[in-house]
Amino acid sequence: MADFEPRIVAFVCNWCTYAGADLTGTSRIKYASNVRIVRFPCTGRIDYMLLLKAFDEGADGIIVSGCHPNDCHYTSGNFHARRRWIMFRSLCDFLGIDIRRIKFSWVSAAEGAKWADIVNSTVSSIRELGPYEEYRKIVKRPAKEVTNG
Amino acid sequence: MNIEKRLVRKGSLEKLFNLLKNNGNTIMGPLERNGKTRFASVNSFRDIASGYVQTTQSSKEVAFPRAEKILDYSKNAAGMSVKGIDPAEIPQVVLWGVRPCDAMGIGELSAIFNWDYKDKIYNNRLSRVTVIGFSCEKADEYCFCTSVGGNPGSTEGSDILLTRMGGDGDFLAEIITGKGARIAALSPELFEEAGNPEKDKFLASVPVRFEREMISRKLDKIFESDEWVSQSLKCLGCGACAYVCPTCACFDIQDEAHGRSGSRVRCWDSCGFSMFTLHTSGHNPREVQSQRWRQRIMHKFSYMPDRLSVYGCTGCGRCSRACPADMNILEHLISIQEAEV
Amino acid sequence: MDELRKKAGELLEASAVKVIIGYENGSDGKTRALFAEKPEETARLVFDSRCVMNLATYVTKKEVRNKGRIGLVATLPVMRAVIQLASEHQVDDAGLLVIGITPESKMVEFKDLAEVEAFVHRYQIEIDSKQKEMLDKLEKMTPSERWDFWIRELTPCFKCYACRAACPMCYCHRCTVDFNQPQWVPVPSHELGNIEWHIMRAIHLAGRCVDCDACYNACPLAIPLNLLTKRMLLDAKEHLGGYQPSIKADHLMSTYKPDDKDNFII
Numbered sequence: 001m002a003d004f005e006p007r008i009v010a011f012v013c014n015w016c017t018y019a020g021a022d023l024t025g026t027s028r029i030k031y032a033s034n035v036r037i038v039r040f041p042c043t044g045r046i047d048y049m050l051l052l053k054a055f056d057e058g059a060d061g062i063i064v065s066g067c068h069p070n071d072c073h074y075t076s077g078n079f080h081a082r083r084r085w086i087m088f089r090s091l092c093d094f095l096g097i098d099i100r101r102i103k104f105s106w107v108s109a110a111e112g113a114k115w116a117d118i119v120n121s122t123v124s125s126i127r128e129l130g131p132y133e134e135y136r137k138i139v140k141r142p143a144k145e146v147t148n149g
Numbered sequence: 150m151n152i153e154k155r156l157v158r159k160g161s162l163e164k165l166f167n168l169l170k171n172n173g174n175t176i177m178g179p180l181e182r183n184g185k186t187r188f189a190s191v192n193s194f195r196d197i198a199s200g201y202v203q204t205t206q207s208s209k210e211v212a213f214p215r216a217e218k219i220l221d222y223s224k225n226a227a228g229m230s231v232k233g234i235d236p237a238e239i240p241q242v243v244l245w246g247v248r249p250c251d252a253m254g255i256g257e258l259s260a261i262f263n264w265d266y267k268d269k270i271y272n273n274r275l276s277r278v279t280v281i282g283f284s285c286e287k288a289d290e291y292c293f294c295t296s297v298g299g300n301p302g303s304t305e306g307s308d309i310l311l312t313r314m315g316g317d318g319d320f321l322a323e324i325i326t327g328k329g330a331r332i333a334a335l336s337p338e339l340f341e342e343a344g345n346p347e348k349d350k351f352l353a354s355v356p357v358r359f360e361r362e363m364i365s366r367k368l369d370k371i372f373e374s375d376e377w378v379s380q381s382l383k384c385l386g387c388g389a390c391a392y393v394c395p396t397c398a399c400f401d402i403q404d405e406a407h408g409r410s411g412s413r414v415r416c417w418d419s420c421g422f423s424m425f426t427l428h429t430s431g432h433n434p435r436e437v438q439s440q441r442w443r444q445r446i447m448h449k450f451s452y453m454p455d456r457l458s459v460y461g462c463t464g465c466g467r468c469s470r471a472c473p474a475d476m477n478i479l480e481h482l483i484s485i486q487e488a489e490v
Numbered sequence: 491m492d493e494l495r496k497k498a499g500e501l502l503e504a505s506a507v508k509v510i511i512g513y514e515n516g517s518d519g520k521t522r523a524l525f526a527e528k529p530e531e532t533a534r535l536v537f538d539s540r541c542v543m544n545l546a547t548y549v550t551k552k553e554v555r556n557k558g559r560i561g562l563v564a565t566l567p568v569m570r571a572v573i574q575l576a577s578e579h580q581v582d583d584a585g586l587l588v589i590g591i592t593p594e595s596k597m598v599e600f601k602d603l604a605e606v607e608a609f610v611h612r613y614q615i616e617i618d619s620k621q622k623e624m625l626d627k628l629e630k631m632t633p634s635e636r637w638d639f640w641i642r643e644l645t646p647c648f649k650c651y652a653c654r655a656a657c658p659m660c661y662c663h664r665c666t667v668d669f670n671q672p673q674w675v676p677v678p679s680h681e682l683g684n685i686e687w688h689i690m691r692a693i694h695l696a697g698r699c700v701d702c703d704a705c706y707n708a709c710p711l712a713i714p715l716n717l718l719t720k721r722m723l724l725d726a727k728e729h730l731g732g733y734q735p736s737i738k739a740d741h742l743m744s745t746y747k748p749d750d751k752d753n754f755i756i
Contacts, residue, residue, distance in 0.1 A: 048689075049674045049690065052686055052689065053674075056682065057407070069748060069752070076746060079746035079747075079748065079750070080743075082746065082750050082752060082755070083730065083742075083743055083745075083746050083750060084743065085754075086725070086729050086730065087722060087726070087729075087743070088693060090725045091692055091718065091725075094628065094629075094718070094721045095636065095637065095640050095685065095689065096631075096634060096636030096637025096638070096639070096640060097633070097637070099633075104754060104756065105755060106756075118756060134634070138641065138680075138681035138682045138685065139682050182646065182712075183711070183712035183714070184712055185646075185710070185711050185712050205710060205711065206648075206711075215648045216678030216680050216683070290517065291517065291518070378553070381553075382523075382525050382553060383523040383548075385652070385655035386655055387650050387651050387652035387654070387655035387656070388649075388650035388651060388652075389652045391650070392648045393710060401677065403673075403676075403677045403678060405676060405678070414677075414678045417648065419650070422651070423663075424668050437552065438551075439553065470518075471652075473543075473652045473656045473707065473708030473709075473710070474523060474543070474656075475516040475517055475520055475521075475523075477516070477517045
């Protein structure tokens, strides 16, 4: 497992976390390079299907991050998102999807250091969990024929 | 060839099963889960379901899987590369425990897959299948094989047909084809002298309920009838009937792409879905469920006999059993036969 | 039952409704939907414990709606579904009259949907004890064991979408699963396609499911897919204060509280 480099996809909102991650860079804070950031207008726009797609495409871990409560650029997008996360997370857990691999966070535009911490801690915890083989097994690539077995 | 009659002791079935298994065959047999039976790869003789009138799912997946890769492709600097299916990868399969109506369905399905284009993958799969049928000792109110050219002891489509002779008795084995004879030749001692037992008395009785030729003729005249609307009002528009049907052959082609490579997959589809005939323009020639229901019946009892000289229904009754809204095909066919024109 | 037939007949006679949707005897001792348009057809109406199909699924169907105002024979789960549909602006008093059947199998008349709502609110949505046992059993498993359980249970699924068709809440003309630009859910019924479909279905029913088990009853393969929506129901109760279908109240998933649970957010 020593040479396993986790692949992390981060879904972040434009107004807080993306700006926060930008600040991490401009502040010259170094952090793990395992994360691919996908920018959204708001956490309210992050469809749960996108999270599943990330696993389909080989992600080992996922970060979903947006504005702190009451800081949403659109007033309540993050509040709505939070409700969805509560339900989605629990459904995933019920299905046996490893929810330790999905991290949710609030990172403001001023929290460059927090972003670096979250990425680093996520990478190290996913490194410990190893590649997400369980999910990858069902992503038949290329799709094998199904003969009703 | 002439049908050869043999006796297989009830205790010999397991030996036959193990023999076939050890000969490198994948055995697809009925397995039960949650009270429903479906054909899947069987490892042990003891796992095989028994006591069912009919399996919930048909055995068509042996030649027409619900999702089947038909090619792989990839794109690189040198251009495109496409790789088809290697027939050598298709397993030798023994289909075990098939009812005569399902065995008959294989012929009807093959007619569709060999209509104008001869479907290579389908034919390749089928050529590797040996069918061991089991006659029906019992039937239920959904069964109507005798109305569509079958019967509970029909040998059509089977390579070997086994008929249990009374309650817990031994089996009469009818060796119907060369494939069947090859199986019998694997272990001749399991196939004993049978004499000439009267097979019919061990079979379920399934009364004839309608005349299919009459339905065909009637269908020519009732395309615009309100009958379709009243029959299909309770239809929910799912695909359960098509997916359990031994002769429904509609499929959809999907590309499962991942970056620069992917696979093309053939997946089951159903004329019952509203999206099935939806055009890119937004126009849908079968806009309401009654038109889709009509298509299902027309296809099986009018278009197929017209074009392929076979009917598309084996009377297995699965669609009626599986229907969540209790659309009973037998009832509807009888009412078509009786419809005023 | 006579009372129900009489009432249904009167409604058709008076043209208060154009069609009565109720239950009639079907195949093999089952019951099925009856669409009675003439008073004499109401003689075929039956009601007993076999009548479990959620008839509310028909009230959003175009061909049925085209007939005119519907009189719907509705048990408690059906009434709940009707109220949820009303709250989602899918049915209203002009198009629908509910003829209620109480949990004690008594007929009850309603003037309008507001009265139906009041009746529905007298009962809490309770998960049946056997199902609860199954949920608890799954809860006690490790995530890997649960994953194996679901992969095994969902493998037979051939995506006939009977669960979707039978669900009164699944009335979308075009379901997410039917979209192909982008293709959210793989079309083939392989493990991935199946599990993503069932996740999607359950999530879309979060805060809306009325726990009628229509999906499970419709499944030709008896996949226990209703456990997923039941789990969501329990979560809604545990984390978000639960819900009752209500014509005017905010939907559970389209509203929020500033103090919703967020102990899982870093």
